[in-house]
Amino acid sequence: MTHAQELAKIFFEFSSRDAMRGIPFKPRAYELASESMTALGDDVETTWKKDGIPGLKKLPGIGQHIAEKIDEYFRTGKITEYLKMKKEFPVDIWGLSRIEGLGPKHILDLYTHLRVQTVDDLKRQLTSHKIQTIPRWGKKSEQKLFKQLQLSESATGRHLLGEILPTAESIVTALKKIPGVQQCVVAGSIRRRQETVGDIDLIATSSHPERVMDAFVNLPLVETVHEKGKTRSSVRLKIGIDADLRVVPNAVFGATLQYFTGDKRHNVLLRERALAKGFTLNEYGLFRLAKHGSATIKRVAGALVTCKTENDIYKHLGMDTPPPELRVGSDELEAAQKRQLPDLLPYGSVRGDLQVQTSWTDGNASIEEMAVAAKKSGLSYIAITDHTKSLAFLNGLDEKRLAKQQQEITTLNKKLKWFTIFSGTECDILKDGSLDLSNAALAKLDWVGVSIHSHFNLSRTEQTKRIITAISNPYVDCLFHPTCRLIGKREPIDIDLDDILAAAKKYHVALEIDCFPDRSDLNDLHVRAAIKAGVMLVIDTDAHAPEHFAFVPLGEAIARRGWATTANILNTKTAAQLKTFLAKKKAHTVG
Ligand code: DGT
Ligand code: CA
Ligand code: CA
Ligand code: ZN
Secondary structure (H helix, E strand, O other), X not given: OOHHHHHHHHHHHHHHHHHHOOOOOHHHHHHHHHHHHHHHOOHHHHHHHHHHHHHHHOOOOXXXXXXXXXXXXXXXXXXXXXXXXXXXXXXXXXXXXXXXXXXXXXXXXXXXXXXXXXXXXXXXXXXXXXXHHOOOOHHHHHHHHHHHHHHHHHHOOOEEHHHHHHHHHHHHHHHHOOOOEEEEEEOHHHHOOXXXXXXXXXXXXXXXXXXXXXXXXOOOOEEEEEEEOOOEEEEEEOOOOEEEEEEEOHHHHXXXXXXXXXXXXXXXXXXXXXXXXXEEEEOOEEEEEEEOOOOOOEXXXXXXXXXXXXXXXXXXXXOOOOOHHHOOOOOHHHHHHOOOOOOOOOOOOOOEEEEEOOOOOOOOOOHHHHHHHHHHOOOOEEEEOOEEOOOHHHOOEOHHHHHHHHHHHHHHHHHOOOOEEEEEEEEEEOOOOOEOOOHHHHHOOOEEEEEOOOOOOOOHHHHHHHHHHHHOOOOOXXXXXXXXXXXXXXOOOOOOHHHHHHHHHHOOOEEEEEOOOOOOEOOHHHHHHHHHOOOOEEEEOOEOOHHHHHHHHHHHXXXXXXXXXXXXXXXXXXHHXXXXXXXXXXXXXXX
């Protein structure tokens, strides 16, 4: 664990402890501090070294009290209050809380009644069916917990792309600085921008491989070295993922990159096509088969045809180069051969973010702070979409507070001439499909998103009907995080996507690609289906903090994996174009 990760854990456990004790407000402050530690990483320590407590207090989510704790941690290597708490309550709150649905009160119950301290203890108690003996828990809770535990276990070993990508990119930057390095890139599932990744695959070319390997295994991020060789090294990083580096001569870079980008199915299909054309393909290059055409085809490599660039390889096989995001072994090679690959949405195309939460509800920054951060990230507009009143635990807005918020937005739009803030909502969809705000309130907003935050377990028929009812409301512009899945934590809700797509088209409602790393919702397959159905898409970060705008490229990657072009994504429009579009839509549906 890095220092920042350890602090994140400590503050999270403080937050849970206070929640167990029923202390209001304080848990939220610790929770924000915990999230802030994760987001800031090494910056926390750098800031403390430079400016001490006053510097820390300027960081998001950190006040005097928490700054003092961080100061104590860096000065003494421990936090006294934390040690005391661990003595009184020796429970791995952090580990247990990774299991979705297991809140502080549950963890307290588990310890009080069954002395559960760790995830392993919990497993034992589940296997011996002791959980159902806890007062007020019962058989159903036990079964549910069992399922959630399995879900969280099946997720270990894979990591969210959004959590790994910044690290992978920082390694590339570090390796590129080593003298003699010509090229260095990420390959594998990260280059394909898969939503979860198993490890970090890196490829470099250099005239001095041993220098690159020395530098690689000595990176400060490295925890242990599994293997160090001349052409391949493998390490375990402190963040708990392996990284493999291959160093090859510059001349074969294309072939190596193609091979290690995968995915495996794509490569198998490509090799089949190569064989059919009298070639063989491997990580060293494309070769002409020695005896192609005779009755006994001997698959022996003959003359090297090419290995320099990926484009050369695909070109010699008679096709365009599929962008890495499309390499999944489905129909991309067919499209590449027919020269019908889509003109994918370029990274950086999204101009505005249409799902943003603020400190009016569960975000950690003001509207203005979010606008400034969005602008810094290269965006030119945002829609403020705070939660609504049925989510009381998130301080959701009722009609009155929403109207007050709109006034603030009007004032800010006058002040911030370089930016546009749309007034909006993430209006909760209630169990019967009705909405959590009155139509009169919705009518006054620029942008109405709706989404589900409860009753995740309805039958497919009920759930589908519920969503269609919600989006048939003439004021609704977008369905946010449509499947509600959380990777490794919560299964998607059961819906008939085709029916929902048909309704979205009918009611002129866009569907969201939520960039938040554990959501990634819709996924690539859904995106492709939506495009086929003629439904418009929106790429949103679901930001709850200023640093979350950095998630935009993750959503753009999902769109690309779903074969989206610029025309498929509503928020590639300028603010002015979007205004016109929404006005037309409203005229059409509201009449
Ligand atoms: P991951 O790491 O599980 O997220 O997925 P990948 O695709 O990064 O898989 P990985 O790291 O095992 O290997 C990277 C690429 O190298 C993979 O996409 C294709 C290529 N590759 C690795 N092993 C094999 C193999 O046994 N056969 C073939 N055809 N390709 C392989
Ligand atoms: Ca990999
Ligand atoms: Ca690998
Ligand atoms: Zn939400």
